[in-house]
Amino acid sequence: xxxxxxxxxxxxxxxxxxxxxxxxxxxxxxxxxxxxxxxxxxxxxxxxxxxxxxxxxxxxxxxxxxxxxxxxxxxxxxxxxxxxxxxxxxxxxxxxxxxxxxxxxxxxxxxxxxxxxxxxxxxxxxxxxxxxxxxxxxxxxxxxxxxxxxxxxxxxxxxxxxxxxxxxxxxxxxxxxxxxxxxxxxxxxxxxxxxxxxxxxxxxxxxxxxxxxxxxxxxxxxxxxxxxxxxxxxxxxxxxxxxxxxxxxxxxxxxxxxxxxxxxxxxxxxxxxxxxxxxxxxxxxxxxxxxxxxxxxxxxxxxxxxxxxxxxxxxxxxxxxxxxxxxxxxxxxxxxxxxxxxxxxxxxxxxxxxxxxxxxxxxxxxxxxxxxxxxxxxxxxxxxxxxxxxxxxxxxxxxxxxxxxxxxxxxxxxxxxxxxxxxxxxxxxxxxxxxxxxxxxxxxxxxxxxxxxxxxxxxxxxxxxxxxxxxxxxxxxxxxxxxxxxxxxxxxxxxxxxxxxx
Ligand code: MSP
Numbered sequence: 443x444x445x446x447x448x449x450x451x452x453x454x455x456x457x458x459x460x461x462x463x464x465x466x467x468x469x470x471x472x473x474x475x476x477x478x479x480x481x482x483x484x485x486x487x488x489x490x491x492x493x494x495x496x497x498x499x500x501x502x503x504x505x506x507x508x509x510x511x512x513x514x515x516x517x518x519x520x521x522x523x524x525x526x527x528x529x530x531x532x533x534x535x536x537x538x539x540x541x542x543x544x545x546x547x548x549x550x551x552x553x554x555x556x557x558x559x560x561x562x563x564x565x566x567x568x569x570x571x572x573x574x575x576x577x578x579x580x581x582x583x584x585x586x587x588x589x590x591x592x593x594x595x596x597x598x599x600x601x602x603x604x605x606x607x608x609x610x611x612x613x614x615x616x617x618x619x620x621x622x623x624x625x626x627x628x629x630x631x632x633x634x635x636x637x638x639x640x641x642x643x644x645x646x647x648x649x650x651x652x653x654x655x656x657x658x659x660x661x662x663x664x665x666x667x668x669x670x671x672x673x674x675x676x677x678x679x680x681x682x683x684x685x686x687x688x689x690x691x692x693x694x695x696x697x698x699x700x701x702x703x704x705x706x707x708x709x710x711x712x713x714x715x716x717x718x719x720x721x722x723x724x725x726x727x728x729x730x731x732x733x734x735x736x737x738x739x740x741x742x743x744x745x746x747x748x749x750x751x752x753x754x755x756x757x758x759x760x761x762x763x764x765x766x767x768x769x770x771x772x773x774x775x776x777x778x779x780x781x782x783x784x785x786x787x788x789x790x791x792x793x794x795x796x797x798x799x800x801x802x803x804x805x806x807x808x809x810x811x812x813x814x815x816x817x818x819x820x821x822x823x824x825x826x827x828x829x830x831x832x833x834x835x836x837x838x839x840x841x842x843x844x845x846x847x848x849x850x851x852x853x854x855x856x857x858x859x860x861x862x863x864x865x866x867x868x869x870x871x872x873x874x875x876x877x878x879x880x881x882x883x884x885x886x887x888x889x890x891x892x893x894x895x896x897x898x899x900x901x902x903x904x905x906x907x908x909x910x911x912x913x914x915x916x917x918x919x920x921x922x923x924x925x926x927x928x929x930x931x932x933x934x935x936x937x938x939x940x941x942x943x944x
Contacts, residue, residue, distance in 0.1 A: 444481060444483070445473070445476040447694045448694075450697045450698070453493075453495050454491050455499035458748075459748070462521065463521065464730055465698060466527050467761050469694075470897075471836075471897045472694065472839060474897035475836050479833070484530045484689055485530050488531070489515045489518050489533070489534050490535055491515065491534055492653065515534050524748075524752050530680070531681075540675045543674075543679075544663065545654070548656075548671075549657065551716050554716070556602060556715040557644055558603065561598055562598075565592040566593050567585035569585065571664075571666065572585075577634075587700055598661075599643045599644070599645055600658060601641040601643060602641060604639045605638075611707065611710060615632055622706050623838060624725075627699060634707065639707070673692060673695065690719065698729065699728055705726075706724055706726070709721075727770060732775065732777070733780075756901060758903075759789055760781075762789060765841045765845050767780055770839070770841040792853060793936070794935040796859070797909075800859075800881070800885060801909055803864055803881055812885040812929060813882045818858075828891075832848060848895055848898075851890070855887045864884075889910050902936070911930070
């Protein structure tokens with residue numbers, strides 16, 4: 443079985459920020475989860491380099507667009523590395539192969555009769571690169587996302603006959619009740635479509651920075667069509683010799699709510715127009731907000747800097763925080779204080795401490811090995827269904843609910859230590875058997891939660907699994923018995939002191 447998952451591709455007009463990191467991490471957690479299940483997994487990410495936002499930024503910086511995108515694409519690539527994203531390919535829409543395949547696909551859409559030449563007149567947000575419909579315009583002709591005054595555009599354009607796909611889209615939505623998750627995002631899509639779709643610009647005559655329209659070489663494709671197609675063009679050259687159908691339709695496409703219209707409406711219509719299947723599922727996540735509950739943005743000065751956090755605490759702590767703090771699929775505020783609080787309470791105290799205590803006690807009382815004895819039956823019972831429940835939740839991309847489920851088990855293990863008080867058992871030679879069983883149970887419970895946490899915190903969990911003597915073993919099977927072998931001590935996984943550097 444294969445699993446193909448994508449992130450949106452990022453505009454390179456500005457520096458990467460936490461909102462970008464959020465989408466990437468979400469997709470990465472799911473990709474790692476599917477890999478751990480033994481599925482052939484392909485995670486695609488990359489950058490969106492054409493269009494007005496980039497043209498405007500290049501002009502402001504006094505450089506050619508190509509120079510700007512070359513420089514900024516590297517910053518996004520660096521971010522994926524720092525975040526521990528396990529992407530299998532990094533697409534740039536300035537790749538020659540991408541451009542050629544965009545032309546090929548859209549020529550087919552043209553030949554299939556889904557485009558026509560006309561004149562566009564209407565309101566446009568250059569920051570969204572979006573032609574706004576009446577219902578999407580804020581007070582005083584403003585963009586509700588960027589809060590800037592919209593520009594009036596009037597130009598010759600090739601239209602994509604989106605309106606002709608109204609019924610087919612409605613049928614798709616009706617047949618596939620989980621095409622878009624979560625439910626509230628799907629409702630918005632259906633409401634938007636129910637208002638009646640209008641045709642959209644496919645080409646721009648006034649821009650030069652983009653993919654040339656083969657049948658009208660003075661136009662370039664409207665950046666959204668060029669960008670959306672990355673999800674299929676990448677499959678055409680990322681893995682030479684592997685056919686596109688091997689991974690298409692994508693299993694899951696992750697995106698933020700600001701770009702839901704493009705992905706849940708334009709995208710399936712465009713694919714149909716080119717004779718391809720729509721993706722299997724789309725997940726629309728919410729916004730990370732500043733502590734003031736406004737969307738994080740540089741201009742508002744409420745940005746939590748992912749680079750600074752990674753620098754101090756590593757990527758795992760950030761990855762954990764985002765899905766613990768904000769319920770995935772909803773909006774929620776994040777802050778420096780919130781991060782510190784969760785770091786101290788959950789990572790340093792609950793999980794980090796559990797790990798150190800368990801390894802220390804195995805060192806002290808069991809000569810550094812997990813005793814080969816039967817584990818606690820009651821505890822085993824409580825842990826038995828964990829992987830199945832996590833699987834079930836992650837199959838619906840419920841990242842926060844799955845993490846909560848795992849965390850309940852971390853807390854259960856801490857209570858188990860308190861209840862059993864191994865340090866007291868160790869004082870009584872008659873209870874050596876009990877002590878061995880308690881520590882073997884703890885080691886096993888710790889291994890299980892750590893394997894479950896691996897997709898969320900790949901670096902620290904790998905370190906801990908190594909210390910627990912797992913070697914190459916990253917199996918997700920619940921093997922309560924037969925677990926054993928030498929363990930080694932490690933430095934605290936989430937040292938408390940480092941949080942004070944803030
Ligand atoms: N280039 C387009 C996407 C094209 S995909 C074919 C674009 N790029 S973007 O860089 O502006 O945004 C990329 C992703 O980052 C989007 O999913 C967006 O929702 C996400 N985020 C940007 N700011 C965000 C927050 N403050 N919070 C959460 N995610 C947000 O749109």
